[in-house]
Amino acid sequence: xxxxxxxxxxxxxxxxxxxxxxxxxxxxxxxxxxxxxxxxxxxxxxxxxxxxxxxxxxxxxxxxxxxxxxxxxxxxxxxxxxxxxxxxxxxxxxxxxxxxxxxxxxxxxxxxxxxxxxxxxxxxxxxxxxxxxxxxxxxxxxxxxxxxxxxxxxxxxxxxxxxxxxxxxxxxxxxxxxxxxxxxxxxxxxxxxxxxxxxxxxxxxxxxxxxxxxxxxxxxxxxxxx
Numbered sequence: 001x002x003x004x005x006x007x008x009x010x011x012x013x014x015x016x017x018x019x020x021x022x023x024x025x026x027x028x029x030x031x032x033x034x035x036x037x038x039x040x041x042x043x044x045x046x047x048x049x050x051x052x053x054x055x056x057x058x059x060x061x062x063x064x065x066x067x068x069x070x071x072x073x074x075x076x077x078x079x080x081x082x083x084x085x086x087x088x089x090x091x092x093x094x095x096x097x098x099x100x101x102x103x104x105x106x107x108x109x110x111x112x113x114x115x116x117x118x119x120x121x122x123x124x125x126x127x128x129x130x131x132x133x134x135x136x137x138x139x140x141x142x143x144x145x146x147x148x149x150x151x152x153x154x155x156x157x158x159x160x161x162x163x164x165x166x167x168x169x170x171x172x173x174x175x176x177x178x179x180x181x182x183x184x185x186x187x188x189x190x191x192x193x194x195x196x197x198x199x200x201x202x203x204x205x206x207x208x209x210x211x212x213x214x215x216x217x218x219x220x221x222x223x224x225x226x
Contacts, residue, residue, distance in 0.1 A: 006084055006137075006158060007084070008112065010222070011134070012133055013035065013036040014034070014134060018134075039212055041064070044063075047061055048107055049108060050105040050106070061152070062105075065081075066140060066154055067082070069142050071144045071146070072146075074147060082155055087195035090140070100140055104140055104191075105185070106185070107154065108135075108136050109136070110128060110134055111126050111127055112173060113212055114169045122213075124208040124210060124212050124213060125206065129204065135175060135176075136181065137157070156174075157173065162197035172197060174195055175198040176194060209225060
């Protein structure tokens, strides 16, 4: 099993009223909420939720694959993988430690994909929460100045897999309970206790469609088995 994981996720459509009921969110003026996606992959722009002024939360697009603020070279020269950050080492790793101290965010999703089996014949699975259409992963974001333009980017934190997912992959994303969102976003808080596997009994795992393996495929049938 590989160390990297949570390299694909899906997100059902959400209205601004849904977001406002869920979070203390400032809806952007005259901007439609993010469209549903069923095959989000690293290297694409996805919405993140991060602190704004006066205790509000803003939703902003960010590049999936964190680029630290100290990175000054063209993006094409970035050779390290940074779409996931191991929670056990995130506070020390040079790529992530600045963002961990200063720039935590939430990554809204509806579920994620993992593959298991031998090379060339891997089976995809969709993984979500029972009776929960949307939830948030623990993320970090940063802002780098690349060739004169600001690049906002993010990563997803991972932890050891729980019993429900360990048979598919050794790791899973850090899934946050709604009551912990504010603590996670407050960088003055110690959040070590949040970096743990989510409860197995609250998770749902089912076969996904094989077409999810191609990032060009993006439709709701991907979260259903063939």
